[in-house]
Amino acid sequence: MSRLPRSLALLSAGLMLSACAPGVASTASTALPAADEPCAPGAVQVGADADALQRALDDAKPGAVLQLADATYTGRFRATASGTADQPIVLCGVANSVIDAGSVDDGYALHLDGASYWDVRDLEVRGGQKGVVLDGVSHTTLSGLRISHVGQEGxxxxxxxxxxxxxxxxxxxxxxxxxxxxxxxxxGSAESNWCRYSACQPDRSDRNVFEQLVVADTTAEAVDVKEGTSDGIIRASTLATATEASVDSAVDLKGSGWRLEDTTVTGPVDAVSVHVIVAPWGERNTVSGSDLRAAATGVGVRLAGAAQAAGNVVGCDNTVSAGIELVTGRCT
Incomplete structure (x- = not known):
């Protein structure tokens, strides 16, 4: 079955930035390159099978541009090499490039494991227990991806x-x-997993920026920001859970200093919740300029417990198209 290029698929899924974030450019640009066109200068074609892709990831050096074929790569793939600030490693797809991990019972479809300074763009990822996982990764860009049909988180x-x-x-x-x-x-990671992922210290997955996202039909939160993380941004996006998701809100902020702005959020009960799980996290978060679509019995932003006195800010410029009220507290 043919697919739209990722840039057009995002628009067809409903990410119309002019509606949710005036002044922000659309995600749609040009169509993806054909299989015989370079996705970036210096692109090297990766063979159209799983072994060829894993070899390319293993052998990647700073400045490498790895162009996937118009093909489905069946398997689970791991990258450990890093680029540099001046020479990131590029992994790019063409119109029908797919990584398919198959069974959703275990494994990661694409795992960047300590692999920093990458630019991963324009491909579809599906299958596996988890879709795309970044461990100990910095200064990396993910763009034009479609992640779907996974056993746990995308x-x-x-x-x-x-x-x-x-x-x-x-x-x-x-x-x-x-x-x-x-x-x-x-x-980040829940406090109960800090000994697994961050030597029993807070998982400081900080200063990550998420923009122009479309998240839909998730069985837990569309975005879950864990305690231990700080100073991230979520903006110009459309975020929604499945109707019968096993959570109360579409976005849960448990970190500190996060900004959620110019975004449409549709939750199963509340649109957004803020929690203090481990102090000092859960403080100084800001929600502004967003369309918060709670259920009839929910609120736009629920400041739970200690979060009400933790310097969290909910702007009066948010709108609530359903629900009981904008915020459990006062907007500013």
Missing amino acids: LHLRAASSDNLVRAVMVEQTGLTDPEFGEGIYV
């Missing part, structure tokens, strides 16, 4: 993955085996 940044940009990414149909772990985008 995209996970953890183990001090910081200073990354996620732009124009679509995540849908998560949690196929474990609905309670079916987040669309997951940042």
Whole structure:
């Protein structure tokens, strides 16, 4: 079955930035290159099979441009090499490039493991227990991806993955085996997993920027920001859970200093919730300029418990098209 290029697929899924973020450019640009056209200067074609892709990832050096074929790469792939600030490693697709991990019971479709300074763009990722996972990754850009049909979360940044940009990414149909772990985008780690991912210290996956996202049909939060993380941004996006998601809100902010702005959020009960799980996180978060679509019994932003006195700010410039009220507290 033919597919639209990623840039057009994002628009067809409903990411109309002029509606949710005036003044922000559309994600749609030009169509993806054909299989015989370079996706970036210096592109080297990767053979159209799983072994060729894993070899290319293993052998990648700073400045390499790895162009996938018009093909489906069946398997689970791991990158450990890093680029540099001046010479990132590029992994790019053409119109029908797909990574398919198959069974949703275990494994990661694409794992950047300590692999910093990458530019991963314009490909579809599906299958596996998790879709795309970044562990200990910094200064990496993910753009033009479609992540879907996974057993748990779609995209996970953890183990001090910081200073990354996620732009124009679509995540849908998560949690196929474990609905309670079916987040669309997951940042950091729960306190109970700090000994697993960050030497028993807070998982400081900080300063990550998420923009122009489409997240839909998730069985847990569309975006879950964990305690231990700080100073990230979520903007100009459309975020929604499945109707019967196993959570109360589409966005859960448990970190500190996060900004959610110019975004449409549709939640199963509340649109957004803010929690203090481990102090000092859960403080100084800001929600502004967004269309918050709660259920009839929910609120736009629920400041839960200690979050009400933790310097969190909910702007009066947000709108609530359903629900009881804008915020459990006062807007400013």
